[in-house]
Every structure is written in structure tokens, then in C-alpha cells.
Amino acid sequence: MGTFLKKNWFIALVICIFTFISIYVIYDTNKGKLKGKTEGGEDVIYSVGDENVTSSQFYDELFESGGSDTVLTLFQKAVADASVETTDEMKEIASQQAESIISSYRSNYGSDYEKHLNADLASIGSPDLESYLITSQKISSLIGDYAKAHFDELKIRQISYILIQFEDPANASETPTADEQARMDAVDAAFAEGKEFAEVAAQFSEDSSTASNGGVLGVIDANTTSLDNAFLTKSLELAEGEISDWVYSSSFGYFRIMCTAATPETLEANNTDTDPYTSLINSYDNTLGNKAVWEKAQEIGIDYNGNEEIEKLITSAFAEKETEGE
Amino acid sequence: MKKTNAIMTSAVLLCLLTGCKDASADLNDKDTVLFKVGETTVTKGTVYDMLMNSAASDTIMNSVQKKIAAKEIEITDDIKKDAQETLDMYVEYYGDSFTSYLEQLGMTTEDYLNESLIPSIQVEQLSEKYVNENFASLAETYKPVKAILIDFTEQADADAALEELKNGSDPADVASTHNSSSSGTAMVYTTESSSVDSLVRTTMLNGMTADDGWTMIPASDGSSFSIVKIEETDPEKFHDDAVSTLRTLADVSTASTRYWLEKYSFHVYDITAYNAIKNEHPEYLIQDGSPETEETEETAETTEPTE
Structure with missing residues (x-):
């Protein structure tokens, strides 16, 4: 050995230096790494005092704090993924939406935007923005298909209206005052002249939020309980193209209501730029989501793998709500 | 043989170099199927990952504080x-x-x-216990005093009120009579009482005593006038009120949490959980050392004398 070292001292020196550098690089690379811990064959998430909380114990803690909502979200996503194919159009829309959202975050948070965006995505359990947006589209598509399939049962209507307001709302009655009657007569006269509903609405309707748009309210159905009851009841009775007589609403005044679509074909023909069912779901009926998901899940088939707790959680969230809506 | 040894040695070094990474705790039964819809399967691991991403930090901190509180309170x-x-x-x-x-x-x-x-x-009472155990040092830092403070926007109101107060009128009555929204009741004020004008606060907490009686102090920008009477400057004499006030201070709350986490050697062993806490509450990762130590090191770097 001594002879070898004497003859090859330079090589030995190189080996020693290389070994030292390797050890140092390994140490330096690893010193900042988070070290793990196990107990009883399980990974430990954290420890406090003499208690080690393992991953299965932490799963129980996590589930207690938000597991139910997470399971329901994943169920909804699973149904959407199982029933709606991801199309190139969806990816394109998601990409555009993501760009707009990122731009908005950048505008609000500057160079720090990624941190805030990632935190917000983490809070909804979705690490990827575009995936989340694609899932949202799938769910909307699923609910839209449900609405279309239950068109008649839901009494879906596209509605426009003309409003004549009370002269004195504090003292309104079902019998119009002379002033109110005069304004209503002007509307009737315009119709008698053969003018179209949209034109009459633009000229005479006293609801500034819809008058300039020809009186268009949008797509409603029997679950649109946010509307005045008298208005909704009459709207749902109208046939396609029918204009109602004057409808008294104790809250607003007097309405003439037109049903511009009462069939899927007309509804889709009237709305080529936007999806009318998405408009219904987003604006006037948010009860359809669970019903749509549940019906589709029944169609596809659910296997709970013997998990009674999960089955109870899912059926109580979706099936009972469907029953309440019947 | 020599070639084989060289290759083996290199492989071992490479493994040592790249094999060690941040620890990530796994669920042993992550592949357990919870439910299946069509061909889409949701496992325990899916739920676990989603919850870890969304709720790890809050769940850990809530749970840890409950565990500590169960032992301390x-x-x-x-x-x-x-x-x-x-x-x-x-x-x-x-x-x-x-x-x-x-x-x-x-x-x-x-x-x-x-x-x-x-x-x-x-858990709420943990901060109260911390304040009680560290009362003297916290009182020295935050200088709590018990005082009546009545704010006025008009000097004429303040002047009239001051005269009445010096004559012994009830502070609450004086406040409402002279257009002040202040309650006229004694409260605890500290260096962190941000609702009080900075000049008024500094004057109250540095040198004023009960012997000064009713005193008018204009705000630093002259836009309002405060009439102040110090009731007590010795925090021990209004100990409970001082504790109630001190424990609500943000810095005290943080210090309290750190105190208990350090006492119970809180440590995180999973990188997802670690990063989640670091993102929301880096000050609670006591395994990373004290924030004061890091600040002191930074300060030391900037104040090293130039040669």
C-alpha cells in the first residue's frame, strides 16, 4: 500500500480531492431538504409535543374539516368527466379564459400575482387553472343538456316585457289611475298599429334595464322564484309568440309579457351567439345543477365500493335535493 | 474490475446526490376506491391530495393549537x-x-x-395564559395605561368640554353634550392603539400620570383635539383589563402562538404541508428558526463597519 501511494501519489491526491468535493456537494445539496419521519410504518405529517400525527390520522383531520365538500366536488367532476368529452373548443375557451384571469391577477397583484392565483386555486382544490375551467364548461354542458331534456317539465320560456310603473307606488291598487291608464293605452295603441313588441317596449317600457334592449328579460323557467309571482305565473302560461293582457303586479305596476320562445328549436334559433341554457342556469335557475348531475350519474352508474358513509353523503346531497325539487 | 468499481462508486454518489429530496408523506391506503362513476374512479388519495392542497395549513394549525390547549388549559x-x-x-x-x-x-x-x-x-385562553406568564415584559414593550380619552373635531367643543371636566362633570355626559362620539369611559391604551392619533398616543404613554388631570392634546395634523385623563399607569393595578387588551394585539397573538409551538416543539415532516404553512404563516414554522434571528443577521450584514 505504501509503495503504491509513493508511486501514485498524484492519483491518490486527485481521488481524495474528488471524494471531498463529492461529499461536500452531496451535503450542500441535501442540507436544506425537509426530512421525513415515520411511525408504525406510516409517514408522519407533523408532530406536537410527544404526539406524531401520521398521514392516515391527518386524513381524518382533513376530512373532518372539509372532506364532505371535497367528495361532492369530486363526484360532480367525475360525472362531468364520464359524460362530457373534452373538445378542442373547450380547451380553446379555457385557454382564453385563463389568459383573461391571469391578466386580471397581474393587474391586481403585480409581479406577485402567481402566489395569489396559486393560493386561490389551492383553496378550491384545483392546482391547474385550465383544467378547472374545462371542468366548469363540462358541468355547464351537462346541466344545459338536462334543461333541454326536461324543457316542457321545467316550462322553459324566453320572455320579453313592457312595464308601466305605478304613479304613486305607496298607494297603488289593482285599478289603474287615469295617468297609468293613459300610458297603458298608448302601449295598446302602438300594438294596434302593428308595431313589433321590441319596438313598443323600447318606446314605452318604463323599466330602464330592459327597455333599450326591446324589453328582453331572458330565459326563465318554473324555478325562477326571484321574479314577481304574478309575472312568473303568467309568463309560464304563455304559448310561443303570445302576448299577455295587462298583468297587475302589486310590487311593480302593470306588465304586458311576450313569450318569444317556448320550444327548444325556437329558443336555439333565437340565441345563436350565446347558449340559452347556460344563460338560464347562470341567471334564473341555479337549482338544476344537482338534479342534472344526479340524473346523469344514475344513467352512467355509481359504484360506492361498499363505502356506506360516502354513499350516504352523496345521496343526501344530490338525491334528496332532487326530491325536494319535484 | 477497476472499471466496475469506478462505475459502482459513481452510481452510489449519483444516488446520494439525487436520491434525497424533500420528504413527502404518503397515505398507505391511497389507492382505496371511494366511488366510481362510469370509468372515472375517485380514490382516498384523490381526496387526500385535494384537501392537502386546499386545507393543509389551516387544518394543521387549528389541530395543533387544540392539542396544545388541551394540555395547557x-x-x-x-x-x-x-x-x-x-x-x-x-x-x-x-x-x-x-x-x-x-x-x-x-x-x-x-x-x-x-x-x-x-x-x-x-385555544382562546392560550393567548391569555401567554400574556399572564409574560406580563412584565409585554407591559414594558406595549406600555398599557388606563385612561379616558374624548375626541373632538372642533376646538370650541374641546375647550368647553375641558372646562366642564375640570369642574367635575361626568365624562360621558360631556362627550355627548359637546358633539363627541367617544364613550367617555376608561379604556386601556397601548403603543399599538392605532385608532388614537400618534402624537396623542405618544404623549399619553410617555410621562403622563394621573396627577396631570384633564389635559387637551391636539392631533398631529391639528384636525382634532383629544382630552385625556390618565386613570392608572401601573398595569398591575388593572391587570385583567391589560391582559384582555394585550392578547388582542396582532404581534402578541403571533408571539403567543410561536411561544406555544416552540414549547411543544411543533415540527412538519411533509413538504406539501410545509409549503402550505410557509405560504400562509411562515412565522409558525419554528423549525426554520426565529424571524428575529434572521432579521438580526440581515441587520448585522448591513451594519458591518466598512474598512
């Missing part, structure tokens, strides 16, 4: 009474929707009382 009759009163209030206010909510969680009202309300009160 005894469940007294007062705590039980407070918890029961809160429960009764929820039941009365929310009615059936509250009991339905508990059913969804698989809990009875008794479970909610013992597993949620009582532990929450114990």
Missing part, C-alpha cells in the same frame, strides 16, 4: 358555561338549519359542544 365550569351559552345561542338563532348542519357532520349537539366549542375557548 383546564376545562373549568366557566368554560363549560360559556360554551353552553354559545351553543344555546346557535340553536336559537339558526334553529333547524343548525341541527341539520350537525347531522351532515355526523355530530350531536353534545359532540359539537365537547369537540368544537370547548376546545375553541381553550
Whole structure:
């Protein structure tokens, strides 16, 4: 050995230096790494005092704090993924939406935007923005298909209206005052002249939020309980193209209501730029989501793998709500 | 043979170099299927990952504080009474929707009382215990005083009020008579009382005593006038009120949490959980050392004398 070292001292020196550098690089690379811990064959998430909380114990803690909502979200996503194919159009829309959202975050948070965006995505359990947006589209598509399939049962209507307001709302009655009657007569006269509903609405309707748009309210159905009851009841009775007589609403005044679509074909023909069912779901009926998901899940088939707790959680969230809506 | 040894040695070094990474805790039964819809399967691991991403930090911090509080704070009759009163209030206010909510969680009202309300009160009392154990140093830092402070926007009101107060009129009456929204009652003020003008606060906390009686102090920008009377400058003489005020201060709350986490050697062993806490509450990762130590090191770097 001594002879070898004497003859090859330079090589030995190189080996020693290389070994030292390797050890140092390994140490330096690893010193900042988070070290793990196990107990009883399980990974430990954290420890406090003499208690080690393992991953299965932490799963129980996590589930207690938000597991139910997470399971329901994943169920909804699973149904959407199982029933709606991801199309190139969806990816394109998601990409555009993501760009707009990122731009908005950048505008609000500057160079720090990624941190805030990632935190917000983490809070909804979705690490990827575009995936989340694609899932949202799938769910909307699923609910839209449900609405279309239950068109008649839901009494879906596209509605426009003309409003004549009370002269004195504090003292309104079902019998119009002379002033109110005069304004209503002007509307009737315009119709008698053969003018179209949209034109009459633009000229005479006293609801500034819809008058300039020809009186268009949008797509409603029997679950649109946010509307005045008298208005909704009459709207749902109208046939396609029918204009109602004057409808008294104790809250607003007097309405003439037109049903511009009462069939899927007309509804889709009237709305080529936007999806009318998405408009219904987003604006006037948010009860359809669970019903749509549940019906589709029944169609596809659910296997709970013997998990009674999960089955109870899912059926109580979706099936009972469907029953309440019947 | 020499070539083989060289290759083996290199492989070992490479493994040592790249094989060590941040620890990531796995669920042993992550592949357990919870449910399947068509061909889409949701496993325990899917739920775990989603919850880790969304709720790891809050869940850990809430759980850790409850565990510490369970060891540090005894469940007294007062705590039980407070918890029961809160429960009764929820039941009365929310009615059936509250009991339905508990059913969804698989809990009875008794479970909610013992597993949620009582532990929450114990956690609240951790900061009170911290303040009591460190009262002298906190009092020195935050200089609590008990005082009556009445604010006026018009000097004429302030002048008139001052005269009446010096004549012995009731502060609450004087405040309302002379257009002040102040209550006229004695409260505890500290260096962190941000609702008080900085000049007024500094004057109150540095040198004023009960002997000064009623004193008018204009705001630093002259836009308002405060009439102040110091009731007590010795925090021990209004100990409970001082504790109640000090424990609500943000820095004290943080210091309290760190104190307990350090006492119980809180440590995180999973990188996802670690990063989640680092993102929201880096000050609670005591395994990374004290923030003061890091600041001191930075300060030392900037104040090294130049040669």
C-alpha cells in the first residue's frame, strides 16, 4: 500500500480531492431538504409535543374539516368527466379564459400575482387553472343538456316585457289611475298599429334595464322564484309568440309579457351567439345543477365500493335535493 | 474490475446526490376506491391530495393549537358555561338549519359542544395564559395605561368640554353634550392603539400620570383635539383589563402562538404541508428558526463597519 501511494501519489491526491468535493456537494445539496419521519410504518405529517400525527390520522383531520365538500366536488367532476368529452373548443375557451384571469391577477397583484392565483386555486382544490375551467364548461354542458331534456317539465320560456310603473307606488291598487291608464293605452295603441313588441317596449317600457334592449328579460323557467309571482305565473302560461293582457303586479305596476320562445328549436334559433341554457342556469335557475348531475350519474352508474358513509353523503346531497325539487 | 468499481462508486454518489429530496408523506391506503362513476374512479388519495392542497395549513394549525390547549388549559365550569351559552345561542338563532348542519357532520349537539366549542375557548385562553406568564415584559414593550380619552373635531367643543371636566362633570355626559362620539369611559391604551392619533398616543404613554388631570392634546395634523385623563399607569393595578387588551394585539397573538409551538416543539415532516404553512404563516414554522434571528443577521450584514 505504501509503495503504491509513493508511486501514485498524484492519483491518490486527485481521488481524495474528488471524494471531498463529492461529499461536500452531496451535503450542500441535501442540507436544506425537509426530512421525513415515520411511525408504525406510516409517514408522519407533523408532530406536537410527544404526539406524531401520521398521514392516515391527518386524513381524518382533513376530512373532518372539509372532506364532505371535497367528495361532492369530486363526484360532480367525475360525472362531468364520464359524460362530457373534452373538445378542442373547450380547451380553446379555457385557454382564453385563463389568459383573461391571469391578466386580471397581474393587474391586481403585480409581479406577485402567481402566489395569489396559486393560493386561490389551492383553496378550491384545483392546482391547474385550465383544467378547472374545462371542468366548469363540462358541468355547464351537462346541466344545459338536462334543461333541454326536461324543457316542457321545467316550462322553459324566453320572455320579453313592457312595464308601466305605478304613479304613486305607496298607494297603488289593482285599478289603474287615469295617468297609468293613459300610458297603458298608448302601449295598446302602438300594438294596434302593428308595431313589433321590441319596438313598443323600447318606446314605452318604463323599466330602464330592459327597455333599450326591446324589453328582453331572458330565459326563465318554473324555478325562477326571484321574479314577481304574478309575472312568473303568467309568463309560464304563455304559448310561443303570445302576448299577455295587462298583468297587475302589486310590487311593480302593470306588465304586458311576450313569450318569444317556448320550444327548444325556437329558443336555439333565437340565441345563436350565446347558449340559452347556460344563460338560464347562470341567471334564473341555479337549482338544476344537482338534479342534472344526479340524473346523469344514475344513467352512467355509481359504484360506492361498499363505502356506506360516502354513499350516504352523496345521496343526501344530490338525491334528496332532487326530491325536494319535484 | 477497476472499471466496475469506478462505475459502482459513481452510481452510489449519483444516488446520494439525487436520491434525497424533500420528504413527502404518503397515505398507505391511497389507492382505496371511494366511488366510481362510469370509468372515472375517485380514490382516498384523490381526496387526500385535494384537501392537502386546499386545507393543509389551516387544518394543521387549528389541530395543533387544540392539542396544545388541551394540555395547557383546564376545562373549568366557566368554560363549560360559556360554551353552553354559545351553543344555546346557535340553536336559537339558526334553529333547524343548525341541527341539520350537525347531522351532515355526523355530530350531536353534545359532540359539537365537547369537540368544537370547548376546545375553541381553550385555544382562546392560550393567548391569555401567554400574556399572564409574560406580563412584565409585554407591559414594558406595549406600555398599557388606563385612561379616558374624548375626541373632538372642533376646538370650541374641546375647550368647553375641558372646562366642564375640570369642574367635575361626568365624562360621558360631556362627550355627548359637546358633539363627541367617544364613550367617555376608561379604556386601556397601548403603543399599538392605532385608532388614537400618534402624537396623542405618544404623549399619553410617555410621562403622563394621573396627577396631570384633564389635559387637551391636539392631533398631529391639528384636525382634532383629544382630552385625556390618565386613570392608572401601573398595569398591575388593572391587570385583567391589560391582559384582555394585550392578547388582542396582532404581534402578541403571533408571539403567543410561536411561544406555544416552540414549547411543544411543533415540527412538519411533509413538504406539501410545509409549503402550505410557509405560504400562509411562515412565522409558525419554528423549525426554520426565529424571524428575529434572521432579521438580526440581515441587520448585522448591513451594519458591518466598512474598512
